[in-house]
Structures are given as C-alpha cells and as structure tokens.
Amino acid sequence: MSKLFSKPAIYFIMGSQNTPGRDALEILEAALAGGINCFQLREKGADALTGELLLDFAVECQRLCCAYKVPFIVNDDVELAYALDADGIHIGQEDMEASTARRLMGPDKILGVSVHSLEEAEKAVLSGADYVGMGPVFGTQSKADTKSPAGTSGILAVKNRYPGLPVIGIGGIAPDNAGQVWAAGADGVAVISAIVQAESIALQIRRFNESIKAGAEK
C-alpha cells in the first residue's frame, strides 16, 4: 500500500530554479518542519540541475523527507525516481503514459497524474493513479507553459465522478484562497511560490491550515 499523504494535504513542490540565490534545502527543511504532508521535487527549466548535481540534490531532498516521514515524489523523471527508490512519481499529460509509469514503479509506489478534464481523470484512474493534480486553479508565474486558470469547477466535477480519488488543486494557491479550493472538494493544495517566498515558512503553512479549516466550516 503506498503511503499516500494525509489530508488535508499541504503538498509542497520545488526545484532549485524556484529558490534563486537561496538554499533550497534550507527551504525544504523549513517546510517539512512546518508540517507539509508531501514533497515533490520538480527540477525544470533552462537552469535546472542535471547529472550528478541533480542526483546529489535529489538525494539530499529525499534524506530530509525521510527524516520527517513525508513522501518524496519526483516530477516527470521516472529514471531518477527509480534510481532513488523514491516514494512515487508525478507525471503530466505530455510525459510517459501513466500505465507505463505504474508498471515501471510497481504497485507500492505513489503515482500522481496531472489532469485537466474528466476524460483525463478517467484515464488516470484506469492507469492506476493514486491521486490527480488539477490546475492551474488561479494565475501562476511558476509554470511557463500553463493553461489559463480554470478555477475550481474541474475539481468539483472529478470529485463528483470519482469521490474516492484524491484530487490536489494547484496553481496560484495561497492562504487567502486555499479555503475556497478545499471547499470545492479538493483533498489538498499543491504550492510552490506561496511557500518558497514566505517570510516565515512555518507561519505560512499554519495560515494554509487555518484557511482550509475555515473553508471546511462554510
């Protein structure tokens, strides 16, 4: 059984490209100490680490996640995930087929898939996905080629059709709108900049949890 994240999930996503001039590992440790439930290493873009530098960075991220008993997920790079024996992999629609990733990772690893429609969600479920990510919910600067903000309607539709499937909202999510994403039925929120750029990461994660709790009470 894959040790999927506890809910509501505060799912932190980061790559070295998200923390220019700062220590990415310090930021990750602060997020883990602050109580994130899942971490995804998403090393993307022109100045992304590669080769030995990427492997060393990934090993350090995995070590920190292990110490805090938080699932360590790798974005896109199935080879890296496999080499590290990561807890799981997250793939997009343009990446490897979800069914192939599931076969490569085996039945006990976490498989996450990005989806933008009910059809894509159905395909992900049939491929053995443990959760799906839907977004961008709001505007974001953290992903270059992203679609236009879709709001939370897609999350609602997928939860109605697949109530047992964990759905993570992503894209422009901050404490002031996280409650709205939770109220739309999401099982958690995935965040890059609102955590990376926070003055106090611990305080920011507390704000996320308060916003979700408030969203639940409505």
Ligand SMILES: Cc1ncsc1CCOP(=O)(O)O
């Ligand atoms: C990877 C990804 N996929 C859809 S939006 C996004 C980036 C989310 O980053 P932020 O939380 O900074 O908006």
Ligand SMILES: C=C1C=NC(C(F)(F)F)=NC1=N
């Ligand atoms: C593009 C993405 C969409 N969703 C997610 C997650 F939040 F993990 F589901 N991660 C991604 N990298």
